[in-house]
Amino acid sequence: MVNIQRFGEWCEILVPPDWEGYTVESIFRTVWSAPKKQTHNMRMEKQVLINEEPANWTKPLLSGDKLRLHLFQEEDFGVVPSYFDVDILYEDDHLLVLNKPAGMDTHPNSPGQSNTLANAAAFHLQIQGESRIIKHVHRLDRDTTGAVLFAKHSLAGAILDKKLEEREIKRTYLAMVQGKLQQKKGTIREPIGRDRHHATRRRISPKGQPAVTHFELIETYSRQDLSLIKCRLDTGRTHQIRVHLSHLGYPLAGDLLYGGKPVFPRQALHAVKLEIPHPFSRETIVCHAPFLDHPEIFKGIDPYAF
Incomplete structure (x- = not known):
């Protein structure tokens, strides 16, 4: 497991022994499969520090080096925050997993739509004083219920998109x-x-x-x-x-x-269970989704048994 902490708008990662010899560039490219444009922007805007100094992107790292990423700056939510009493299955600085009820879209399908799970996720961040883009990593049909994963910043979103594509998210x-x-x-x-x-x-x-x-x-x-x-x-x-x-x-x-x-x-x-390899800590996050709507459908079934 990788040691990660938040310091204001920065995320600090202690370089683990198996990253020793990697460069910052190779971590973005090989370990995280981050998009080239996003990597370039973070590099140009000096949003990566090593031991509190602007990173040398081509210098090999040492175990225990402090890699800091500017991830938590204020951004537009991308959707209209709208109140809904959400069922939170997991949350940290990078991820949010919500239990979607029936009759609700995962994300807006037209401009201004505000009655979706993404709108509710944005409102949840807003009342916590966070103003950051919220992005669904996958979605469920309107009348399908269960666990939906959101990324709370663009780098986490890009890494999770890749993990979903490579079938690492179960x-x-x-x-x-x-x-x-x-x-x-x-x-x-x-x-x-x-x-x-x-x-x-x-x-x-x-x-x-x-x-x-x-x-x-x-x-x-x-x-x-x-x-x-x-x-x-x-x-x-x-x-x-x-x-x-x-x-x-x-x-x-x-x-x-x-x-x-x-x-x-x-x-x-x-969607009863979601297994997510964390984009930074490398631990596996396991979420089970209780039945919120129409419990008669899965009557007597334990959602934690799967």
Whole structure:
């Protein structure tokens, strides 16, 4: 684990032994995979210090050197702060994980929209006296519930985007589907594209984007003709789990768009667990999301068991 502390607008990282010999440039490029433009800006604006002096970006570092990054300066939120009583699953100076309720978009889809989780996250920062851009790292559909990760500054956002792309951020979902699933576990590898005949619907399409969903049967409920499934994603396509399970012949209960029956007031899909490699400390942050809405959907199920 890497030792990190905050000093006002600066984040201090004690260079660990395995970084010895790295340069600041190689840490940004190789360790963090930071975007070139962002790296260049921080370099030009002298936003990186070594032992409280402007960094020499090409000089090898020593274990125990104090690497300071100017990360916490005031910025525009990027969205309109708007009050909502958020359920916080994890928070530090770099990350914020919220438990999204049903019926709420993750982020604004039009200028001025203020009733989304991103607006609520911005308000949460505002009441803490922080004015910094808030960025969702991934998103959930409007009626899907559970854990959503936000970055509290642009460098954390860039690092987490890369970790998501490289599948280092693990997302576990619970889905209640129609029918008795026959397979104990499996993987669906079907590309997903837009449905030309429906504005919001997606479909399996040979010309679509690659999409991979791993699933595992947890329990079947013969009386209700339902099955509880755990899903893990390698990709994050729009409606991915909904499309893949419908294609398999087991649409989500309550998901009328993809063939589910109206047995619940929304699609039975919940992002129950999020595992995040911290962008700076390297510890793994594990968040479990309790069921906030329509508890009858996952009645008797322990969200901390997954």
